[in-house]
Amino acid sequence: MTKINSNYQKLQAGYLFPEIGRRVKAFQQENPQADIIRLGIGDVVLPLAPAIISAMKDAVEEMGTLQGFHGYGPEQGYDFLINAIIQNDYAPRGVQLKNNEVFVSDGSKCDSGNIQEIFDTTCKVAVTDPVYPVYVDTNVMAGRTGAYLTSGHYEGMVYLPANKENQFSPPPPQEKLDIVYLCSPNNPTGATLSREALKAWVDYARQNECIILFDAAYEAFISDPEIPHSIYEIEGAKEVAIEFRSFSKTAGFTGLRCAYTVVPENLKGKNNSGESVSINALWNRRHCTKFNGVSYPVQKAAEACYSPEGQAQIQENIQYYMNNAKTIREGLQKLGIEVFGGDNAPYIWLKTPQNAKSWDFFDQLLTQAHIVGTPGSGFGPSGEGYFRLSAFGLKEKVNEAIERIQKKLQL
């Protein structure tokens, strides 16, 4: 029989969300009258902004005409979108990018999952703990790790614990890494990396010739003007970092699919002979060989995010979610629960009361208040004793959830 990629068998079964589903279902069956409110998922709920809908409809109509039909586009994305990205997301922050440094794609999950492919399988890779599972799983699949250990870690991968002691911003380690994944604003902790913290990472990467994979999918939720939105706001970052951005959370594109990745021309790696190689050229080759561009109407929809109306409408939605985050934060704080995140990110990361295990708090919240959240331990062993609540919900539901927690939760 054909031999499979046995690295896949090292992967832990997707445990977190199926297990949440199982427990919720069991509870609902025993309590059919319970009105369960879900603050567990990271998906948006508000409809797409009118400016986006209008632009996308126009593009669909174009596709029905001989003159306006668009077939295969550039794999890297249309210049109309790349120009809008550079002029709106980077130029105002003092970051100059060339068009060939921006790669439009169908999602940050895809990009942050595929990026490891252009690096050697022997690279030493680090992630923070807790962590967005895609970074880890895709490296396991590629054979960069050993077995899954009872500690909850994979052998051979470096984990940087993020906890309240280090403000969920782990500093660079002593050891030399080849690749490090950083996510700011962070999923799941809601923490952001300050300018100083980011500078420390860029300096580390330059000294150690390490590449930073910087996931900024949630940058639109930053409200503090001191916090960088892009790693390229730090001097020298273009020589050490790749940045991932997404329209998913910024503009509600989770069901439309559009994102982009920045790979600066100055970023270099080395080949087996030690010669310097352009990472931009490698990613371009990967992108053109295994990807065929984003749907034209979706790219037109993404472009509309940058129009004055689009900007205003998107900001309104972000503010809506951030008001939810405020409601959750303050509501929990009133109960004496220690909360993190939720000020520059749509996630609230809370320390479980009485240091309860994450899953025990999950059960308590579900059975006492009929609210679903996400156990922190599901994101990694350092998430044990923490819990994630998402601000992506309807305001009325979020308000009711907090009232219920205040009334029903037995602390």
Added chain:
Amino acid sequence: MTKINSNYQKLQAGYLFPEIGRRVKAFQQENPQADIIRLGIGDVVLPLAPAIISAMKDAVEEMGTLQGFHGYGPEQGYDFLINAIIQNDYAPRGVQLKNNEVFVSDGSKCDSGNIQEIFDTTCKVAVTDPVYPVYVDTNVMAGRTGAYLTSGHYEGMVYLPANKENQFSPPPPQEKLDIVYLCSPNNPTGATLSREALKAWVDYARQNECIILFDAAYEAFISDPEIPHSIYEIEGAKEVAIEFRSFSKTAGFTGLRCAYTVVPENLKGKNNSGESVSINALWNRRHCTKFNGVSYPVQKAAEACYSPEGQAQIQENIQYYMNNAKTIREGLQKLGIEVFGGDNAPYIWLKTPQNAKSWDFFDQLLTQAHIVGTPGSGFGPSGEGYFRLSAFGLKEKVNEAIERIQKKLQL
């Protein structure tokens, strides 16, 4: 510095289409008045069918409402589309599929490029020659080959020559393969695999425990009722084959991006310990970890391809292109040029007159008739002395092209 995946450096620079572009540009500069007709590319030109446009616009509007908004969908695709695929593309041909055997994606290029990832890097892989380059390049990137040889082949990959002597339908080899890529109707040769030829491959795969990766992206162009549209029309194929299908050429989705891949539950591989492993489960894991589903409006557009109006409109477009193919075939045959394909495929594969080299014929066609095609040698060494013309063009242009060839080409 971070070590790169050095397998990428084995890849030959994308030579074919850039070189075509270079020669066309040079000719155009010297002959600014020349009206060049392009029959080189494989992209469609007709607008999307009205039924598709209408369904997609409705879906976009839904996305602008609270009730109709769709966020993350199932990575594997919505059931409304999977049901339509199974009921329309398979059930009428006697093929029963379960919903979990169909994976909707954003393109066959992506799927046929990514599929190799779930197999071991030591697998022995075969392709036909000439071949769609993605099959080869993605295996090179994964390290399944050695260097590029002066023969035009990669070391360690098995090439099955497809030529007029074997009707462009190479039989299974004596040697044992782990994976073989077959494409019918074929890009670039336009040839199809008969029921007998496909049965020989399925029997070979069963006897040798080999997996067939069957690319049927052009199946909608089959007019001969004897030719299978799906490999699963052959008994036992579900135990040995994965099938790729696409809306790109069938319904003009090259700029919308939707395709699907069938991975039967009964398909098995083995792990390092020799234990049997479900290929469907592996692909599902890959799909869910590195992909986040196709845009909801695009899936609604794809579903509309199966409505009675959608079917009629799509058939009309296919007939339009096949009329072009007939024009090209018959026009060339009148000149005594030996032509293949073009009857069950949108590509015409011709033997160059006087056994000219592919690139010499390219230059002759460009300079004498101002027509651009694709040199067969660009698809592999066995394509030398052949040439590809595409039927994807406007009727008027195709007619004019053939008239010019008949009048201007000095044979």
